Amino acid sequence: MAWRDAKASKVRLLLFIASIILGIAAVVSIQLFSTNLKDNIQSQSKTLMGADFIIDSRQEPTARAKAIIDSLNPDASEVNFVSMVAFPKNGGSKLVKVRGLEGNFPFYGKIKSEPETAASVYQESGGALVDATLLLQFNIKPGDSIKIGALTLPISGALKSIPGSSAIASSVAPPVVIPYRFVEATELLQFGSRKEYQYFYKASDTLNLKRLEDKLEPILDLENADLDTHTSTTRRLGKRYENVGRFLNLAAFIALLLGCIGIASSVHIYIKEKLSAIAVLKCMGASRGQSFLIFLIQIAGIGVIGGLVGSLIGVALQFVFPYLLKDFLPFTLEITISVQPIAIGIFLGFFMSVLFALLPLLRTWFVSPLDVLRVNVNASQEPQKIRVLVYGAILVFLFLFSLWLIKDAWYAAGFVLATVFTFSMLALVALAFIKTIKRFFPKHWNFTARQGLLNLFRPNNQTVVLVVAIGLGTFLISTLYFTKDILLAKTEVGQSTKNANIIILDVQPNQREAVAKSITSQNLPVLDNIPLVTMRMHSLKGRLVNDIRQDSTRQIRGWILNHEFRTTYRDSLIASEELLEGKWTPRLKPDEPVTISISDNLASDAKLTIGDAVVFNVQGVLMETTVGSIRKVDWSQMQLNFSIVFPEGVLEQAPQFNVFTTSAPNETSSATLQQDLVAKYPNVSIIDLRQIYTIIEDILDKVSWIINFMAFFSILTGVIVLIGSVRTSKYQRIKESVLLRTLGAKNKHILQISALEYVFLGLLGSLVGMLLALISSLCLAVFVFKEPFLPSSTPFLVFLPGITLLVLGIGLSNIQTVLRSSPLEILRREG
Known part of the structure; x- marks a missing residue:
């Protein structure tokens, strides 16, 4: 009977199975895509370092540090240092960062050069890769030579980008890459030279980098060495990756909910139409269990088939993604498929179908044989207790599903609530709307308008069901869109002139005005003019730094004790800072105690709190200070941030230099500016951040496109399910429209009546859904994504009229059969 009835009702069950397939396909594809994307982008994020982890030291490693380095068997190594280089072709000179590389570095990403082959042959050919902007600046081409100390090498190619160039603090000049074996021949590494040794490692899949860092970092810290993993190096992007994962999980949750709405609405109408047939079956001797099992088997079987088909579609989409994304992603998207998502998809299809169809299915149990003769549409109702149990089971399912997605019980409970x-709210608004129309019914309107309103509360109406379906669909789609905007607002780096990509160092006080004039004369903005004073810590809370350094039980991090701090002074906080504790001091009067502001990470590593004493050695002069405030610094913003900030009125007379920042729109303008400044001010050093922007922007572009794609995919799913929800009202409209035609109504009257009804439903459902989406998106922004929320007007300008017109179009298509056929023909067909 289940099979025969399904064959006879295949057209009406099409909406049901479509809802399952779409919901499961969306969940499986998003989950698989989320996993593959996370793996791929995580792998791509390693290009910022070029390795899984690095051990580095500012001096030749100690015996203990060298033993640790050798025991881990480094796959590549580097020594880098800052030096002036010369170009024999035209006598030009420039401060650069020389990187002597040995081994198969990088392990992730690649060195980009012009010509492309230069990056792979420079080691064997014994040439140098020189920063592309530097070559433009001095009119040098591959094939010319560069002089580094006592060594002259041919230039193999122009260096466009190289992994490992993201450490802005240590990048005081454009990079020049040479083979490691030539470093000694430069004769530049003498006693006291500032240099850095780096050892690169490619970790096995089984190596726990976090445990490795926790174990070795304290040991290496004592040896003035450091261990950095690729995750810590890319911490600036970590929050974005975390939010993208949350967004994809939200999209999967919304896709499942949309599928559930489609299942519930389609089965609700399907079973409602079968109640009279079930009553006939019971008159012929069928038991409650038999009539119930007929439709349970039918729904469960379709659920399994829909889950299988949806899972296969979700898996198939994974193989389409690389072709869809090939023009957007500069890396090959590697897809891995397992049996687990297919099994989960089939289980979800079965469980969703039975659970969300259970309430209408239970009505078959309580159908009385007398319902064949009864006209009352509410003759068969399940007991209130059973209804509560089913609703409870649905809530538990949604909670467990969201917990599986986001792995956080509080967030999961929040989504369900x-x-x-x-x-x-949607159901209450629909009921309030019906009561309001009943109470204030416009009796003086014309016939079609009155009939359109009457349809909203006539017997067997679907106002509440459709308002909830339309509203919930609009709510989910709008929430997804608003959330997409929250994330995309944070995936912009260097896209406007407000973001500095050129840093000009070592500007002396008597050069400030002239340097600023040189920048503005080339139509470039002066974004920052920041004074810098270098100093070291002499004592902390009364203990000399030298004594703390010798204490093996100290809790203060080693970098604090050895670091040369570059500090500044100003009278206000900047956009990347937030005061956490204490009081900000903008300016000090003469003879007032010096209070400083420190960053929260410095306070944590140095174990400092408000009121603690710190003595600095300012280039030979000791200065007593007190911690007056602690700031939270957003190091993710690509600008000059400082661990230590002095108030004005303290350091103005100290030996200092200034840092200017500007934004060059292209490589040519950057080179022109650098040529002009180096020619006029040989002491000035210039850092071009565009190489770092290139790597970061590539990753953020991938993230942006994927967010847009997944939002579009889920929104499309929601629109299709919305179509299914409204189409379920077709069979309730046919008989009434036929009766109207029998009584003499013309086609235009029937169209007007139906149009008004669906416009009311569409406007009410979509408007309430959108307003609720604003509230939910604000909560998501504040509590989940922890980002500011600026709602877009697009949903109100596009979704509100768009969904209303969509509902109107589907509703009018429901009665096309009535308009094209005679009343008697339709009545016979329906009978």
């Missing part, structure tokens, strides 16, 4: 709240 938000869904229940939205559902309840």
